[in-house]
Amino acid sequence: MELIVQKFGGSSVANKERIFNVARIITKTYQEGKNVVAVVSAQGDTTDDLIAKAAEINPHASKREMDALLSSGEQISSALLAMAIEALGFPVVSLNGRQAGFVTDSSYTKARIKRVITERIEREIDKRRIVIVTGFQGINRYDDITTLGRGGSDTSAVAIAAAMKADLCQIYTDVDGVYTADPRIVKNARKLSEISFDEMLELASCGAQVLHNRSVEMAKKYNVNLEVCSSLEDKPGTKVKEVTKMEQMLIKGVAKDDDVVRIAVIGLPDKPGIAFRIFQLLANKKINVDIILQSIGRDGTKDISFTVPSDSKELAMETLSEHKELLDAAHIEYDDNVTKVSIVGAGMQSNPGVAAKMFEALYEADINIQMISTSEIKISVLIAKELGVKAMNALSNAFIG
């Protein structure tokens, strides 16, 4: 019997009407003779509300207790969704992260799934029950609750699909697929019928918030048949696959990531090993560094700039400031008035004109580029935050329109 994993985000289960909407999607699939495991996020703003509640009590609460707190959100949404499916007259059972067998490492608030022990889910499936699973959470080797970090429910869904060799993993969102750019920002954005894992990965890491990056990595690794579809409309979504049919379009998407800060370490001595030390310090604190730029400064010194996610700003500044003398840096500064705009497309590498065309489009829109980063299938530029929307439209017109 076919097995479908379906994942529903927080806005898809935000209230009674939406919960029943999701219940109908699930039971329709079940009635088609398929087995269904549904992974669900916390309702609407629940997670944010819980974080605010914790901050009121203790802004420096331990991450272990944060995870114990936050995991309650999915426990509520999964039970309510199961109750809705019961109301529609179908056999169903809700399982929390532990019951569903999610074993993670111990990095509280951003744990990684080590394995999924699917015995319990399989037992329930064998009884032809619909299984509702809490996304975003698991337990570690100490038997304590962990959470996977923002958007972790996507990863939960793909992990179950991989572990159970599901026929399809559908990620339901409030958009109806993957677009060339955020349709709320860019007028001529187009929906893609297919996209490759690599392109999806670049789009995700460039700020397109459709799929959680780790979920795409995992889907690629285990070759999970992934589909992004709408929980509000019943029409085909976007298939995410290993290889896609060649399309006319070279550039698959334009993305913007506002969640980024540029940090500059100024006046470093121009000798070997300095960059290594900086990035080792940051790596020790598990800070992800994105675009890196090294330039010659005044008086034979050099400057190293790089971008980090906004929520790593404080930790990065703190870590570097503590070691300012060791690094022999003149000073360390940051700029959070920046945004990263990217174009993504698999054919890019073999088309040397793409970068030039991108820079030209930005130049014509009077947008100054602060940093540049390229990979096989994307080009990212760092620009002033207030120019982000203008840049996306300019690039969309140049490459897609």
Next chain:
Amino acid sequence: MELIVQKFGGSSVANKERIFNVARIITKTYQEGKNVVAVVSAQGDTTDDLIAKAAEINPHASKREMDALLSSGEQISSALLAMAIEALGFPVVSLNGRQAGFVTDSSYTKARIKRVITERIEREIDKRRIVIVTGFQGINRYDDITTLGRGGSDTSAVAIAAAMKADLCQIYTDVDGVYTADPRIVKNARKLSEISFDEMLELASCGAQVLHNRSVEMAKKYNVNLEVCSSLEDKPGTKVKEVTKMEQMLIKGVAKDDDVVRIAVIGLPDKPGIAFRIFQLLANKKINVDIILQSIGRDGTKDISFTVPSDSKELAMETLSEHKELLDAAHIEYDDNVTKVSIVGAGMQSNPGVAAKMFEALYEADINIQMISTSEIKISVLIAKELGVKAMNALSNAFIG
């Protein structure tokens, strides 16, 4: 090292200020060189809010899903309390029902604790950590979450105290001890410095909502040193013990239970086995029956009346109506405009004047008695609901004032 179990109810952790108040009670005890396990209920109206949320989705939701839902309440309050204790600078860990080792039977929404596997708690205590435990919940043999029913956190606390042979189990409430009657209702109510388990049991089952009945039963069975004290004021509470010092006062308390319905099965044939059948039907549905009255009806038939808790009314009426023909009853009716008023005291049995004095006091207050029930240490009467407060004051004046 001394071990103290402290239990805090939902109103004691309803907001930030109260959570810190509780955190200070706990850390004060810890600083006195004692080990502390604190059992906590869900914040304020959380449980009621979750029940309302479920009812909106599915008024007939399965009890298994109800328990999965409701257990989130204590998970939130226990994590927040742990965060407050972290903020005060003490080592602490929160554990949910499963982590704390609560193994229950499978009667969802009213499960009974079978045993507490205290290894994890002991391991944390050995590290001199304060341990916060979610009350009200456990897991059953199927690895599913269960809850213990209303007031179950008291039972959780006593169960841990019993399993760990704690030196003291303190139940913190918003009253400062056990009173002869509810001080909000009866003007001359007095606080007791001591009360016996049996008296406390009768008071609890007669509607005094200070301690959950099962918690007192369990404390009596395992001889747990119990104390009821105030989370708002730092003064001695009421000790609940096996035997108390003889006090002048014969009657320890006057209690009222509005949560009661009288059901009458009318016109039964006057032959053996009828009462047995009725109460077996109810027992099969796990309905608790309290006062029972059998009387001779018209035409040689008999009537059987009894009281059940309000929330069993529908199930009891349904069950009996289904079997009306089998029982050969003329009709079945209920009256929910009743209340049960009781006096409780250990010396009662050897003082035959007590019942007469009680009935006289009610007679003089012009209160009609519908049913009477007595035990070794209490006398209960069923009267019209609107006369409950009047009856309590009349009895308090007669016996205590």
